[in-house]
Amino acid sequence: MTTDRPRSRRHLATAGVLSGAVFFASGWLTAVLLDPPAAPHAALGATVVDLTPPWLKDFAVEAFGTGDKAALFVVMGLVSIVLAGFAGILAGRSRRAAVVAVLALATVCALAAGTRPDTSAMSFVPALVAAASGVATLLLLVHVARSSQLDEHGPGRRRFLSAAAGAGALAVALAAAGSVLARARSSVMGARETIVLPEPAHTPDEATAARIDASQVELSGMPDYVTANEDFYRIDTALRVPQLDPAQWELRVHGMVDEEVRIDYAELLDSGLTEAMVTLTCVSNRIGGTLVGNASWLGLPVRSLLSRAGVRAGADMVLSTSADGWKAGTPLEALTDERNALLAVGMNGQPLPLEHGFPVRMVVPGLYGYVSATKWVTDLKVTTFADDEGYWTPRGWSARGPVRTASRIDVPRSGATVPPGEVRLGGTAWAQQRGITRVQVQIDDDDWRDAELVSTVSIDTWRQWAFTWPDATPGRHEIRCRAWDDNEVQTAEVMPPAPSGATGHHVISLVVE
Numbered sequence: 001m002t003t004d005r006p007r008s009r010r011h012l013a014t015a016g017v018l019s020g021a022v023f024f025a026s027g028w029l030t031a032v033l034l035d036p037p038a039a040p041h042a043a044l045g046a047t048v049v050d051l052t053p054p055w056l057k058d059f060a061v062e063a064f065g066t067g068d069k070a071a072l073f074v075v076m077g078l079v080s081i082v083l084a085g086f087a088g089i090l091a092g093r094s095r096r097a098a099v100v101a102v103l104a105l106a107t108v109c110a111l112a113a114g115t116r117p118d119t120s121a122m123s124f125v126p127a128l129v130a131a132a133s134g135v136a137t138l139l140l141l142v143h144v145a146r147s148s149q150l151d152e153h154g155p156g157r158r159r160f161l162s163a164a165a166g167a168g169a170l171a172v173a174l175a176a177a178g179s180v181l182a183r184a185r186s187s188v189m190g191a192r193e194t195i196v197l198p199e200p201a202h203t204p205d206e207a208t209a210a211r212i213d214a215s216q217v218e219l220s221g222m223p224d225y226v227t228a229n230e231d232f233y234r235i236d237t238a239l240r241v242p243q244l245d246p247a248q249w250e251l252r253v254h255g256m257v258d259e260e261v262r263i264d265y266a267e268l269l270d271s272g273l274t275e276a277m278v279t280l281t282c283v284s285n286r287i288g289g290t291l292v293g294n295a296s297w298l299g300l301p302v303r304s305l306l307s308r309a310g311v312r313a314g315a316d317m318v319l320s321t322s323a324d325g326w327k328a329g330t331p332l333e334a335l336t337d338e339r340n341a342l343l344a345v346g347m348n349g350q351p352l353p354l355e356h357g358f359p360v361r362m363v364v365p366g367l368y369g370y371v372s373a374t375k376w377v378t379d380l381k382v383t384t385f386a387d388d389e390g391y392w393t394p395r396g397w398s399a400r401g402p403v404r405t406a407s408r409i410d411v412p413r414s415g416a417t418v419p420p421g422e423v424r425l426g427g428t429a430w431a432q433q434r435g436i437t438r439v440q441v442q443i444d445d446d447d448w449r450d451a452e453l454v455s456t457v458s459i460d461t462w463r464q465w466a467f468t469w470p471d472a473t474p475g476r477h478e479i480r481c482r483a484w485d486d487n488e489v490q491t492a493e494v495m496p497p498a499p500s501g502a503t504g505h506h507v508i509s510l511v512v513e
């Protein structure tokens with residue numbers, strides 16, 4: 001126990017206030033990255049608003065008008081400064097009590113963030129980060145304050161002042177980063193929300209809708225035939241999702257063309273769009289893996305832009321580049337033939353989600369994403385494989401990436417235990433541009449047997465299958481599957497994803513008991 005002298009009490013209070021600042025600033029920056037409304041100050045503010053009795057709300061609106069939220073934050077800020085100052089002084093007496101106080105605050109913030117309508121596990125992270133950085137700052141500053149207590153005017157005092165200045169600068173830097181990022185994010189997200197996508201020129205008919213319904217195997221644990229945007233796998237090199245304002249977006253088509261073409265977002269929406277359901281696959285997907293998804297894409301066929309530009313003889317590749325400098329080299333043929341290679345603006349009826357390439361991306365049926373599916377695309381250069389290469393080619397992946405015929409068992413999961421007797425199996429198979437014509441299942445060393453195939457929308461979409469294993473006997477069993485495209489059976493030869501996509505049969509093991 002120490003007797004606080006006035007100056008040391010001032011230092012301790014300063015330590016508390018600065019720790020509070022680091023607490024809220026680090027929480028804010030974390031939230032901007034993960035889940036903006038989960039910022040501790042925002043969540044606390046929303047909770048205070050919710051708990052404010054109506055008479056006080058009315059008074060606030062009366063007195064401050066539209067400044068009522070600013071007034072709330074000013075009051076909350078003042079209250080926080082006073083409480084944080086007391087926490088610092090408390091820390092001078094008992095560090096443990098002060099740490100408990102910070103953790104209690106973090107818990108309240110986490111609860112406030114976690115009880116809003118649409119929360120995820122991510123909503124709790126900002127409070128955790130705030131707690132960790134707040135406690136660390138507090139313990140450090142209190143330590144420096146206490147060890148400098150003994151010399152009134154000497155180096156100890158200077159040491160505390162510089163530590164305090166450091167903590168203050170950290171809080172300001174974190175808050176500044178949070179505010180800059182928040183502004184950039186919310187403006188693009190806001191712009192996305194105001195977009196009204198046009199109807200496709202050829203609206204999918206009732207037959208297609210019926211077909212989508214008939215493409216789902218009704219078996220618990222099967223993936224949805226149409227992958228929801230939130231569930232769609234995401235693969236890219238972007239540490240931070242590029243934030244492109246559609247009003248500023250422009251695509252340039254150049255290189256081996258007669259005439260350079262430029263198109264902006266409004267023109268693109270206005271150019272008569274096509275809707276196509278296409279299954280997208282990542283070359284890194286392992287046999288049985290989940291880096292594959294099926295969505296309905298709305299966009300302009302790339303061939304119509306290329307024909308406007310006029311492709312010169314000798315070209316055999318289109319190098320597409322994203323706003324963040326990533327590149328894919330796509331065989332020219334895949335962009336000029338009749339397939340639905342799209343400059344997509346819509347995904348399952350909505351503007352592309354930011355992480356799936358907003359405002360515009362490429363989608364090319366039959367090719368792995370790394371050679372075709374450029375997100376945040378801004379540049380198409382007509383060129384040759386001899387002169388240019390995509391991002392992954394010099395990193396050991398093949399220059400051309402046709403999707404391999406693949407199939408997987410989705411139900412039951414490998415390692416599951418099932419009761420003996422009749423066991424129902426289900427899975428998914430894909431061979432974009434060729435189509436799935438048959439799937440077979442093999443139990444242990446038995447003969448291969450045909451699975452039931454349900455409908456599918458086109459040769460560019462995956463196809464679900466089901467199989468009844470009539471007589472599962474107790475013990476451990478291995479089950480494998482294989483698919484046929486329009487021409488041949490999926491190879492049994494096992495190869496890893498690099499350099500051109502994994503091959504081999506998906507095998508699961510089940511325990512029957």
Ligand SMILES: Nc1nc2c(c(=O)[nH]1)N[C@H]1C(S)=C(S)[C@@H](COP(=O)(O)O)O[C@H]1N2
Binds near residue numbers: 234235282283
């Ligand atoms: N700009 C950009 N686009 C990209 C990538 C990338 O790293 N950057 N990755 C590609 C790869 S490897 C795949 S598999 C698909 C994945 O698209 P998705 O994240 O929408 O599922 O995007 C492609 N487009």
Ligand SMILES: [Mo]
Binds near residue numbers: 283369370
């Ligand atoms: Mo990929």
